[in-house]
Amino acid sequence: MQAVCLLAVDPQALGGLCLRGPAGPARDAVLASLRRALPERTPWRRLPLQVDDERLLGGLDLGLSLAAGRPVAQAGLLAEADGGVLLLPMAERVDAGLAAKLASALEHGVSRFCVVALDEGQTAEEQLPGSLLERLALIASPAVLDLAAGLTGLGEGQDLPFDLTEARQRLARIPYDDATVQALCGTAAALGLQSLRAPWQAWRAACAAAAVAGRDEVTQADAELAARLVLAPRARALPQAQMEAESAPEPESSAPAEAAEPNQPEPTSAEAPSSGPSDAEHQAEELQEQMIAATQAAIPAGLLASLAGAPASRGAGAGRRGAAARPAQSGRPLASRRGSLRAGSRLDLLATMRAAIPWQRLRLLECEQQGLAPAAARLLLRRDDFHIKRYRRPTETTTVFVVDASGSQALNRLAEAKGAVELLLADCYVRRDRVALIAFRGDGAEVLLPPTRSLVRARRSLSGLPGGGGTPLAAGIEAAWLLGSSLQSRDGARAVLIFLTDARANIARDGSPGRPQAMQDALTAAQRLRSEGMASVLIDTSPRPQPAAMALAQAMAARYVPLPQGQAAQVYAAVAAAI
Structure with a gap:
């Protein structure tokens, strides 16, 4: 108020x-x-x-x-x-x-x-x-x-x-x-x-x-x-940190000033430097300190923490959302609707004339009452008559399969994962969507198949997918994040990430072995992926649902699908619902 x-x-x-x-x-x-x-x-x-x-x-x-x-x-x-x-x-x-x-x-x-x-x-x-x-x-x-x-x-x-x-x-x-x-x-x-x-x-x-x-x-x-x-x-920073930095004592010199110049005479009272700030400066400093304290108390709780953990905002209207907000000027024709002639819009002349013709007699009477005498052949239009052509913008979806090809996954159900991916590849081919394949094993991740519409290339890359080695889960998530970000940077593009893993990470991001550090790196990469807002699904392919996989899915805001006894058709049905 x-x-x-x-x-x-x-x-x-x-x-x-x-x-x-x-x-x-x-x-x-x-x-x-x-x-x-x-x-x-x-x-x-x-x-x-x-x-x-x-x-x-x-x-x-x-x-x-x-x-x-x-x-x-x-x-x-x-x-x-x-x-x-x-x-x-x-x-x-x-x-x-x-x-x-x-x-x-x-x-x-x-x-x-x-x-x-x-x-x-x-x-x-x-x-x-x-x-x-x-x-x-x-x-x-x-x-x-x-x-x-x-x-x-x-x-x-x-x-x-x-x-x-x-x-x-x-x-x-x-x-x-x-x-x-x-x-x-x-x-x-x-x-x-x-x-x-x-x-x-x-x-x-x-x-x-x-x-x-x-x-x-x-x-x-x-x-x-x-x-x-x-x-x-x-606020973008806590004022207390700056105040402590300013009030920190300066390091003392190795020797006192009196010892450096012992024969220097002391200044007289008339020549003595001022011992401190003036009253006006002191009053301004007190006012600033009180104002900082009052402002700090009014900072909303969690604001600075959210700013520290949030990515740099691209601004409203940037990226896909801004592109989708603009009306499409090409693509599949849709039924025209009433609208205004804004920049770039196209008038549907036939629909506009159909909307205006039934009202011509009434509009002629209105013109006569107002003293206007339009020509007999003139078609009187109003703003409500304008119909604008509409189109459906083609949305290109790229499904990125991130497959765990480590030893633990190969021991569990890598063959079933390959069968599910093949079913999804055929479905993406029918819808003319693109597919990509990323596999992580050993000490890193590799893009086996860049985004493509070729079903033959996808099946060939999938059939030659080897299994074995460590589980560098963080490297796989980071590779998916980089590929998905590059895909969604184009207007009208959409990336869907499908992770097939048992989430038993044992290789850290720097390549060193160890489960605790490897899982921590994977959670950090998952939080970074979540900031991009890409649709993702994590399918837990372990024989029993693992809490680590559920925590990983929550960190990346992915749909968690545990399939301890699932077959390829069940994996396909779960993933197809998210695409």
């Missing part, structure tokens, strides 16, 4: 608010409170994820232009939200292109608006793009509202706890405080923030907090509140 008050006072300078958390009564209460806090008739627009450039930025209204016989311009959502709020639902799914346009409009656009992004992402891959998040000063979670205690925000008809008009006027008179700004910059540096935008946004939030509280200057409480709302959610 404090973030709502600050955004209502200074929406354009703060840029907006990122609400993190699932949908529910708490989030609805925050949005309703913000809407009641703003002045009446403040624009409030909802931005769909699949908005086109004409609807977002404005352009030519083709339907009205055809009806009127002259160019008719339409205003975009950004122009409609001028002076108000642009609501962005499912912000974690925004692609990089739309995020860049919003970020540019917030920084250099003619329209003055703020963005309220509803981020429901739960993983590092599902989050608001950094280009847009950096320009939203406030980050909060509505889940902290205690609905049972009645903290549901502003009720219907309830007034703000302050005068909004007076607060905005007071905001313009708040003077610049160098000590507070230096403390905010130091706090941002202690939290690992390199951008100068964050401390500046914190200063603007502190000024808004002072204006809300009715003060004519920023106090320590205002700065701490701004640090909690702006700096703490963006």
